[in-house]
Amino acid sequence: xxxxxxxxxxxxxxxxxxxxxxxxxxxxxxxxxxxxxxxxxxxxxxxxxxxxxxxxxxxxxxxxxxxxxxxxxxxxxxxxxxxxxxxxxxxxxxxxxxxxxxxxxxxxxxxxxxxxxxxxxxxxxxxxxxxxxxxxxxxxxxxxxxxxxxxxxxxxxxxxxxxxxxxxxxxxxxxxxxxxxxxxxxxxxxxxxxxxxxxxxxxxxxxxxxxxxxxxxxxxxxxxxxxxxxxxxxxxxxxxxxxxxxxxxxxxxxxxxxxxxxxxxxxxxxxxxxxxxxxxxxxxxxxxxxxxxxxxxxxxxxxxxxxxxxxxxxxxxxxxxxxxxxxxxxxxxxxxxxxxxxxxxxxxxxxxxxxxxxxxxxxxxxxxxxxxxxxxxxxxxxxxxxxxxxxxxxxxxxxx
Amino acid sequence: xxxxxxxxxxxxxxxxxxxxxxxxxxxxxxxxxxxxxxxxxxxxxxxxxxxxxxxxxxxxxxxxxxxxxxxxxxxxxxxxxxxxxxxxxxxxxxxxxxxxxxxxxxxxxxxxxxxxxxxxxxxxxxxxxxxxxxxxxxxxxxxxxxxxxxxxxxxxxxxxxxxxxxxxxxxxxxxxxxxxxxxxxxxxxxxxxxxxxxxxxxxxxxxxxxxxxxxxxxxxxxxxxxxxxxxxxxxxxxxxxxxxxxxxxxxxx
Amino acid sequence: xxxxxxxxxxxxxxxxxxxxxxxxxxxxxxxxxxxxxxxxxxxxxxxxxxxxxxxxxxxxxxxxxxxxxxxxxxxxxxxxxxxxxxxxxxxxxxxxxxxxxxxxxxxxxxxxxxxxxxxxxxxxxxxxxxxxxxxxxxxxxxxxxxxxxxxx
Numbered sequence: 174x175x176x177x178x179x180x181x182x183x184x185x186x187x188x189x190x191x192x193x194x195x196x197x198x199x200x201x202x203x204x205x206x207x208x209x210x211x212x213x214x215x216x217x218x219x220x221x222x223x224x225x226x227x228x229x230x231x232x233x234x235x236x237x238x239x240x241x242x243x244x245x246x247x248x249x250x251x252x253x254x255x256x257x258x259x260x261x262x263x264x265x266x267x268x269x270x271x272x273x274x275x276x277x278x279x280x281x282x283x284x285x286x287x288x289x290x291x292x293x294x295x296x297x298x299x300x301x302x303x304x305x306x307x308x309x310x311x312x313x314x315x316x317x318x319x320x321x322x323x324x325x326x327x328x329x330x331x332x333x334x335x336x337x338x339x340x341x342x343x344x345x346x347x348x349x350x351x352x353x354x355x356x357x358x359x360x361x362x363x364x365x366x367x368x369x370x371x372x373x374x375x376x377x378x379x380x381x382x383x384x385x386x387x388x389x390x391x392x393x394x395x396x397x398x399x400x401x402x403x404x405x406x407x408x409x410x411x412x413x414x415x416x417x418x419x420x421x422x423x424x425x426x427x428x429x430x431x432x433x434x435x436x437x438x439x440x441x442x443x444x445x446x447x448x449x450x451x452x453x454x455x456x457x458x459x460x461x462x463x464x465x466x467x468x469x470x471x472x473x474x475x476x477x478x479x480x481x482x483x484x485x486x487x488x489x490x491x492x493x494x495x496x497x498x499x500x501x502x503x504x505x506x507x508x509x510x511x512x513x514x515x516x517x518x519x520x521x522x523x524x525x526x527x528x529x530x531x532x533x534x535x536x537x538x539x540x541x542x543x544x545x546x547x548x549x550x551x552x553x554x555x556x557x558x559x560x561x562x563x564x565x566x567x568x569x570x571x572x573x
Numbered sequence: 574x575x576x577x578x579x580x581x582x583x584x585x586x587x588x589x590x591x592x593x594x595x596x597x598x599x600x601x602x603x604x605x606x607x608x609x610x611x612x613x614x615x616x617x618x619x620x621x622x623x624x625x626x627x628x629x630x631x632x633x634x635x636x637x638x639x640x641x642x643x644x645x646x647x648x649x650x651x652x653x654x655x656x657x658x659x660x661x662x663x664x665x666x667x668x669x670x671x672x673x674x675x676x677x678x679x680x681x682x683x684x685x686x687x688x689x690x691x692x693x694x695x696x697x698x699x700x701x702x703x704x705x706x707x708x709x710x711x712x713x714x715x716x717x718x719x720x721x722x723x724x725x726x727x728x729x730x731x732x733x734x735x736x737x738x739x740x741x742x743x744x745x746x747x748x749x750x751x752x753x754x755x756x757x758x759x760x761x762x763x764x765x766x767x768x769x770x771x772x773x774x775x776x777x778x779x780x781x782x783x784x785x786x787x788x789x790x791x792x793x794x795x796x797x798x799x800x801x802x803x804x805x806x807x808x809x810x811x812x813x814x815x816x817x818x819x820x821x822x823x824x825x826x
Numbered sequence: 827x828x829x830x831x832x833x834x835x836x837x838x839x840x841x842x843x844x845x846x847x848x849x850x851x852x853x854x855x856x857x858x859x860x861x862x863x864x865x866x867x868x869x870x871x872x873x874x875x876x877x878x879x880x881x882x883x884x885x886x887x888x889x890x891x892x893x894x895x896x897x898x899x900x901x902x903x904x905x906x907x908x909x910x911x912x913x914x915x916x917x918x919x920x921x922x923x924x925x926x927x928x929x930x931x932x933x934x935x936x937x938x939x940x941x942x943x944x945x946x947x948x949x950x951x952x953x954x955x956x957x958x959x960x961x962x963x964x965x966x967x968x969x970x971x972x973x974x975x976x977x978x
Contacts, residue, residue, distance in 0.1 A: 175743065178643045188663035190690075190737025191645045197728040197741065257726015257741060257753030264706040264725055266836075267844045272856045275705035275729050287829060365810055366699060366735035519737050520826045522663055602851060602865040623940045625933040627904050634908050635874045651939050672932045679938035687939060701857050707848070710860035720864035723845070763871035772875045778900040778933060779944075 187523030201251040213354040214387010215241040229413035235560030243551035289346040368443035369514040381425040386503035389496040467502015471495040620820035622781035624687040628773035635772035646758040647691035692738035692758035693814030700730035724754035895966025
């Protein structure tokens with residue numbers, strides 16, 4: 174670690190406090206809000222169908238829930254990997270110091286996982302699980318039989334109460350998802366010592382860019398699944414999702430603009446340092462990747478797709494392109510907030526740099542591993558609990 | 574059947590409640606030191622500091638701080654204003670550990686002085702507020718400490734400190750039990766509770782650093798705070814620091 | 827259901843895992859939520875530096891001499907380094923006696939940032955080639971040893 178710091182020390186500009194040479198929250202801490210953002214966003218896609226009765230996106234309902242679960246399971250990984258003493262990680266739940274936003278993590282996470290996501294998935298799939306438990310053999314059959322929890326009643330009344338439970342849980346789940354991701358924004362927004370972070374808008378901005386990334390992810394996975402399964406996509410579903418992506422993008426853009434406008438209007442003490450940060454230190458990651466490639470280009474593409482002058486095949490490619498850019502852009506946003514905020518010194522007179530090691534702890538490799546893991550989990554979940562409406566057709570296709 | 578379940582739930586609830594609430598038993602941590610009888614404060618007189626760096630060295634030796642230039646419990650900054658230029662030029666080579674090599678010709682210097690920095694042991698410490706597990710705390714005598722056996726190393730306190738006083742003790746540091754935990758100036762708590770002064774105050778050759786107890790009527794620091802015009806760093810953030818500075822400009826951060 | 831057993835297990839686990847002294851001295855949840863034994867442990871850390879009073883106990887004459895001269899504001903350990911081990915075991919662990927020019931330069935080399943009136947010299951032009959302590963008594967620097975010519 175020190176070897177990197179010596180290199181960083183040579184690139185320090187201006188005057189920073191001697192303890193600020195080391196950038197404390199590394200890329201792992203930029204990855205964590207990204208993952209929980211995807212969870213929150215995917216859950217919002219699911220609630221679109223359940224609560225807001227947007228029938229068009231029904232094909233992606235279960236897919237969104239499974240995506241949310243896959244990413245939620247991996248959410249604590251970057252945090253635990255980053256801790257100086259991961260073996261003491263349970264302390265956060267044993268003696269939480271609730272004056273700290275971070276102390277809520279254990280409980281919010283446990284609540285969201287156990288009281289919202291697992292319950293919703295379980296009751297939504299229960300009918301299918303019971304049916305599969307009775308028809309499948311082998312290990313898969315065993316798993317299904319365990320999952321039924323001994324309750325094989327799939328009569329009309331049972332199914333109706335299942336549905337009601339799922340509705341209630343989704344309604345509870347929306348604010349829970351918002352809280353799961355909003356508190357991360359609050360962790361940054363409440364740090365009065367850091368001028369780049371300190372803002373009451375931070376939780377909301379995080380939440381809206383989470384929505385953007387979640388919808389983009391579900392859309393991308395849905396399109397990809399169409400390719401993988403060799404099945405026609407539901408045009409209505411894809412277009413509606415893309416529409417909602419556009420709406421949340423516009424909201425997100427206006428919020429980020431509001432925050433920047435506030436910063437540059439009030440011109441508080443650190444404004445000169447922030448100006449240098451935006452236009453010099455974060456030029457590529459902020460102006461080019463996050464704003465231009467990650468926000469303006471996808472918005473333009475989505476608006477173009479909406480005009481209807483393109484056939485569905487072309488639109489599909491526009492969506493693929495736009496969502497990939499979105500996912501990169503939202504990660505860049507997390508990077509710019511987390512690491513950008515640590516590049517400016519609290520003296521407002523200097524800047525440090527961040528060097529991302531390739532291997533080892535807090536490195537690029539570890540990040541990629543943690544990033545890819547949810548997709549692997551999602552693949553397993555999709556195999557185990559197929560989210561497609563035409564399950565029987567799918568099974569037939571597999572047998573052939 | 575139902576009543577048994579209810580009983581179980583009641584017991585679980587009570588057990589949970591009992592484990593969360595512990596009676597506040599003693600008021601002092603140990604028998605021979607009563608922390609309710611002291612309230613410490615610190616004064617830094619920048620009109621006297623000569624930038625020799627003995628304090629930085631003494632602190633590192635006293636508290637097993639790694640000697641690399643990235644970890645400081647206390648450090649000294651040199652603030653220089655040049656003629657015909659706006660804005661100060663600040664530097665802190667290795668925190669001032671080896672003194673300050675001359676950098677500017679005195680003919681172009683308008684004014685300059687040294688500013689020793691350390692943890693301000695704020696009365697409303699933002700670092701304590703954000704610790705998620707309760708590893709850092711403010712003692713009754715006003716000193717902010719870190720529990721090295723409990724800290725999980727999340728680094729939130731390091732981000733929250735407006736003065737850059739905290740750092741993460743490196744994984745290869747000399748004191749094994751402190752590795753990968755947050756660390757900072759403790760006003761040499763192990764010294765002051767025995768009646769001595771912090772190491773940096775002890776070795777300062779000119780008396781630029783002063784440490785005292787506000788509950789002691791004859792205390793030098795108390796007299797300075799009560800009679801002279803003192804300043805604190807970044808007062809607008811509302812942290813209520815307890816390190817008072819004499820002789821700095823408002824521009825000093 | 828299953829969840830209730832989770833909660834009960836969690837609370838039981840908590841009673842085992844949380845260190846016993848946690849919260850013992852907590853009268854302010856926001857600023858004093860901690861493990862009480864930590865304060866006791868910190869109070870018992872070893873001192874590496876002693877104090878001038880401790881040096882005075884055995885080296886009374888030296889300290890009196892020091893207090894009579896211009897270096898009265900210094901502590902012995904300012905130059906001699908951490909000496910607690912020596913106080914505890916006077917025979918061993920003799921503190922360093924650094925007579926090099928570098929040590930005196932730390933404070934007395936001319937530097938425009940130092941306060942006016944503080945004794946400073948351009949040491950390249952002052953006593954070059956000799957040790958500072960050849961002429962100046964380090965414990966009372968205006969007391970000169972042997973002959974001192976006007977050119978320093």
